[in-house]
Amino acid sequence: MVLVPEGEFFFGITDTQLGELYRNPDFVQTFRTEYRELPGGYQSLPNYYIDVFPVTNELYRKFLRDSGYRRQPPLMDSQIWGRPDQPVVAVDWRDAIAYAEWAGKRLPSEREWEKAARGTDQRLFPWGNELIETNCNCAEVGLDCTTPVGSFAASASPYGVHDMAGNVWEMTTDHWEDESFAMRGGCYLTYLRFCRVTARWAPSPEELAEGASWLGFRCVYDPQQSPDGSPQDERPAQAE
Secondary structure, three states: OEEEOOEEEEEOEOHHHHHHHHOOOOHHHHHHHOOOOOEOEEEEEOOEEEOOOOOEHHHHHHHHHHHOOOOOOOOOOOOOOOOOOOEOOOOOHHHHHHHHHHOOOEOOOHHHHHHHHHOOOOOOEOOEOOOOHHHOEOHHHOOOOOOOOOOOHHHOOOOOOOOOOEOOEEEEEEEEEOOEEEEEOOOOOOOHHHOOOOOEEOOOHHHHHHOOOOEEOOOEEOOEEOOOOOEEOOOOHHHO
16 A cells, blocks of 8 residues: 555546547536536545555455455456456445455545545646556557556556556445445546546446446555654555
């Protein structure tokens, strides 16, 4: 895990940024209503740790062995999706929460996820604002499957957090609508412009039931505070 220090950051995206990104000001309303992109503004968060990589099949198998949790993701034994160093997929929020509790962690909020992905400026991708298709596992790359975590070093955020653009969409604890939750980051099927750090989407119940090959997760951890207010490095053993 890596520490994301407390302080302000820019959360969301401005109308100007959306219009410039898609070269069409009419798209702004579409992304505000259909994709529910959040307007930009500064917010503040306390210290927290976040996983450097999405949870892998190897780590999830350890969780299944040690916890006795019964539901194994249906794609875990697949030759395409089941390599030890690939992100675990075909999980749902119940599975991810169970893993996080076992590991002594929790799932991130959208704000925590986004700050870890972009740092404290208004960049739209972990590496900056440039549209560089080869920086992450997005649709333009054409791999049509997940890659081992950390395969795209250029996708690392200012804090050194990898795979926050492309590869797999990642779960958060914020609601999309009704009982569904928002996911972040895009995936191997997502075009680069929608792999940006502000993009939001949610899977349908049918997609979750079928086992989405493009949905994974990572965890965060709340550090203990020392008397002077600085975070103490007391991460759970499973985070090492």
